[in-house]
Amino acid sequence: MVEPTGLRARKKARTHDAIADVAITLFLAHGFDQVSVNDIAAAAEVSKPTLFRYFATKEDLVLHRFADHHGESARVVRERPAGVTPLTALHRHFRAGLDRHDPVTGLNDHPEVVAFHRLVFTTASLAGRLARYLIEDEEVLAAALGPGIEARLRAAQVLAVHRVLARANWQKIADGRTARQVHPEAVADADRAFAQLRSGVDDTTRDGP
Amino acid sequence: MVEPTGLRARKKARTHDAIADVAITLFLAHGFDQVSVNDIAAAAEVSKPTLFRYFATKEDLVLHRFADHHGESARVVRERPAGVTPLTALHRHFRAGLDRHDPVTGLNDHPEVVAFHRLVFTTASLAGRLARYLIEDEEVLAAALGPGIEARLRAAQVLAVHRVLARANWQKIADGRTARQVHPEAVADADRAFAQLRSGVDDTTRDGP
DNA sequence: TTTACCGGGTTGCTTTTTTAACCCAGTAAG
DNA sequence: CTTACTGGGTTAAAAAAGCAACCCGGTAAA
Structure with missing residues (x-):
């Protein structure tokens, strides 16, 4: 991935960020x-x-932060090391997100991030558009997982897990707890969720995260 | 003079200043x-x-600060109140510059300003180009003062006075004195210089500053 | 019930900026 | 004595940004 580094690209990125930030x-x-x-x-x-x-739209001013992660799951699957199952790769990736308190995992207690999530969840048009993003994400993840209806089901289940886990984490933090406090439970929840997923869809290969 | 106030003009001004500052x-x-x-x-x-x-040139990156005052003397003469002679208007204007410690009067002890002046005076190409500016200034001042060779002479003398006064002020400050300390002498010097000029070129009307 | 405004988006045209390539003069190295 | 840089400055084409005017749907005022 050769990203241009000229003045043009630099200023473009700055304008993008400036607009989004404001x-x-x-x-x-x-x-x-x-x-x-x-x-x-203005x-x-x-x-x-x-x-x-x-x-493209007013909503995207908010949701581009999610858009940055657009197709990430699919990429994780495609670029996983040899010998690792898709589900394991996704599990590890989510755990890594938890460890670095990535906002998309919901496990981030910066006031701005919390307020941002509340903004998204409580604004109908934003939640709606976010759903569309998730659907697209699901499609590319399904494509990465393979052909057929099974891949689509697995993709849907994985992203459902993501959504539920992130939402749970966010809720605990919105209730006043710190990310560090919640972290162990979040990891445990994630392990449980992925284990359940594995026993259902991936029990041909056991390799753990 | 309707100066545009749109985004375009604002950004243009900012780019200009950003380049000059850097x-x-x-x-x-x-x-x-x-x-x-x-x-x-870069x-x-x-x-x-x-x-x-x-x-237009590398030198102008430095000298635009003087360029901002380009034609100022001519303007002062053209826009003087009724009943005031050109010389008196210029005298008052210079005194006002001293009072507000305008850098062009040399009476400013901000380290940056002092260093800036030293830069200009000690860099041959800058001093050279500054001279060209003064010549142009002289031409428009002469035009404002009227036709003929007398106007040109008066213009030359007035700007010579400016130059000498500013240089003297700067020298005193470069020697370590403060602008506030030097101010009285600077005013006295200016009054003496303009009085001498007046007795030579303007003794038809006596109205003092 | 018009009419007028407001807010999300779009369109076409102009101005500004970037880019890459070049010119010319001086000058240092082989 | 070439050859190759470096630095000031220019050029032409393409990208980006600005501007003004517009569309459309809603809603508030007359």
Whole structure:
């Protein structure tokens, strides 16, 4: 993956981030529906068409953070080391996410991150669009897992596990506990969930995370 | 004069200032000849053609600060209140500059400003180009003062006075004195210089500053 | 019930910026 | 005496950004 490193690319990335940052700041401060894209463009010192060149919809201003992980599961499966089953690779990857307190695992207690998640979960249009993202994620993961209906089922189950685990972690943190406190339970939950998944869909090969 | 206030104009002004600031910082740190325009463009995160769209020459990166005052004397003369002679208007204007410690009067002891002046005076190409600026300034001042050779002479004398006064002030400050200490002498010097000028070129009307 | 505004997006045209390549002069190295 | 850099400065084409004007659906005021 050769990412361009010229001035153009650097400034493009900066503009992208600047718009997203100002948008999320405004959303967190006033609520998604209370902030217009005009407000965001003005605050980011960018024209409206420019804003829409970077983000297809208003929702994407928020969800690009998830979009960054778009297709990640599929990639993990495709790029897994030889001799490792897909499920094990996904399990390890999720555990690694927990260990580094990756926000997508829900196991992150930075106030901004918590507020961000609440914003997403409590704003209908955002939750809706997020669901669409998950469906696409599911499709590419299914493709990575192989052909046929079985792959699709497995993909759906894996992403369901992700969703439930992340949501549970977030809920515990929203209840006031720290990420560090929750971490052991989160790992245990994940191990249990993936074990259950394995016994159901992957019991031909036992290799543990 | 309707100055545009849109995004475009704002960003243009910012780019201009960003380039100039980074250039002067580098020049002060390493010397004019030790810094290439490539270095400046890179540090300012701008391409070389862009840099040259904002500044015609490398010298202008430094001298635009003087260029900001370009034609100022002529303007002062043109926009003077009714009943005030050109010389008086210029005298008052210079005194006002002293009072607010305007760097162009040389009466400013901020280390950066002092270093900046030393940079200009001790770098041949800069001093040379600055001279060209003064000549142009002289031409428009002469035009503002009227037609004929007399106007040109008066303009030359006025700007000579400016130059000498500013240089004297800067020298005192370079010797370690503060602007506040020097201020009274600077005012006295200016009054003496303009009085001498007046008795020579303007003794038809006596109105003092 | 029009009418007017607001907010999410889009379109076409212009200006600005990047890019890469080049010119020219000086100068250091082989 | 070439040859190859380096540094100031330019050029042409392509990408990016800005601007103004517009569409459309909703909703509030007249």
